[in-house]
Structure formats: C-alpha cells, structure tokens
Amino acid sequence: DTAVSQTPKYLVTQMGNDKSIKCEQNLGHDTMYWYKQDSKKFLKIMFSYNNKELIINETVPNRFSPKSPDKAHLNLHINSLELGDSAVYFCASSQENRAHSPLHFGNGTRLTVT
Amino acid sequence: AQKVTQAQTEISVVEKEDVTLDCVYETRDTTYYLFWYKQPPSGELVFLIRRNSFDEQNEISGRYSWNFQKSTSSFNFTITASQVVDSAVYFCALGGYTGTASKLTFGTGTRLQVTL
Numbered sequence: 588d589t590a591v592s593q594t595p596k597y598l599v600t601q602m603g604n605d606k607s608i609k610c611e612q613n614l615g616h617d618t619m620y621w622y623k624q625d626s627k628k629f630l631k632i633m634f635s636y637n638n639k640e641l642i643i644n645e646t647v648p649n650r651f652s653p654k655s656p657d658k659a660h661l662n663l664h665i666n667s668l669e670l671g672d673s674a675v676y677f678c679a680s681s682q683e684n685r686a687h688s689p690l691h692f693g694n695g696t697r698l699t700v701t
Numbered sequence: 702a703q704k705v706t707q708a709q710t711e712i713s714v715v716e717k718e719d720v721t722l723d724c725v726y727e728t729r730d731t732t733y734y735l736f737w738y739k740q741p742p743s744g745e746l747v748f749l750i751r752r753n754s755f756d757e758q759n760e761i762s763g764r765y766s767w768n769f770q771k772s773t774s775s776f777n778f779t780i781t782a783s784q785v786v787d788s789a790v791y792f793c794a795l796g797g798y799t800g801t802a803s804k805l806t807f808g809t810g811t812r813l814q815v816t817l
Contacts, residue, residue, distance in 0.1 A: 686796035
C-alpha cells in the first residue's frame, strides 16, 4: 500500500562501516531522488535518477553511491561512514522529470554514526 | 541560482488563532513552480500544494490558504483557526531545473507550534 517505502527506518553504526538504505516506489513514477535532512532540518538534494539514469549528483562525496536497478528502486550505499553523515535520508519519487511534478517522499531513514 | 527564504524559524500560536507562514523565493526562470510541504513530528514529508508561476490566483483548501504574489516573489501560507494537529515544520520549495534535470529547492522551514 505504501507509495514510497525505504528501509531501514533507523540505522545506528560506527565510523568506518559501510551501510545501505533501500528505497522502492509503487507509483509507477519515472524519477527518483535522495535528499539529506540535517540536524537543523535543512533538506538538500543529493541524487536524482530518471528511468534508471543518473541526472543529478549534487557534489556529494564519492563515498555515497546510488544504484537504480530499475525505475522503481533507488538504493543508497555509503562507504566509510563519518560522524558528519548522521542525518535523516529521504527517498522521493515524482511522476516525471519535470519541475511541476510534486515529490512523494518516503518516511525517512535516520542514520546515526557513532 | 534558485533560493527560497523562510525567515520565520519558529512560530508559536494558541489554538484557534490564524497564522501566516512567509516564503520568499529567487529565480531567474520565467516559468517555475512553488510548493508547500508539511513535516509533522512523526517525520514524514507531506505535499500540500503546488502553484505555477503563471497563475497568481490565490487558493483555499479548508482552513489552508495560499497567497502567491509575483511582484514581491512571495508565496505565503495561512492557516485559519489553527489546531494542535497543525503543529509541524512547514517547508516552502521552488521547482526548477539544473540543466535538464528537475530539482526542488527547499527553504529552511518554519516550525509551527500550536498549543491549547
């Protein structure tokens, strides 16, 4: 039933570890995104994929590697986690790669790096 | 470059009061889209409304209304007769493009606290 689902909801890990967050949408949308929300609630785009093709990579460290096996899935793998990576990561989708398409967000994954 | 400013960091009101959340945007695009999202304490982000740059008609949906003024680059959001359930962080966002890729630029959010 859930439109955009991401797992896990919470992720607590130590510095230096590698972790992944999975995202799936069942809306039939063409475009998917990863946004990062920091402790001050600021939302910033990280990546955007349109029909499995990367179209936005917003100066994110290359420790972050998104992967889109098909247009319904967009996963995020993070290598060598750092304290500053602690944040809430939101997956989102939109019907098409157009500025008027509203984003539908998942419930977020709260990542805590200790 | 696109920018969205929400100057009000936090607003506290008593239930039944009206409250207006301000949003000012900057863009060089002639066609653009403005959005409001709500983030309640549970953390999810909920889409509220989208506005096209070429349509300045104000919109009302129940207790919510939006005032889009191109002349002042503002897209303000008013909640009439606020309720405790309106307590949330509200984000204004601007839809545009980076090259050919659509992109939503968010403001920093306004935290609304409604108390009894």
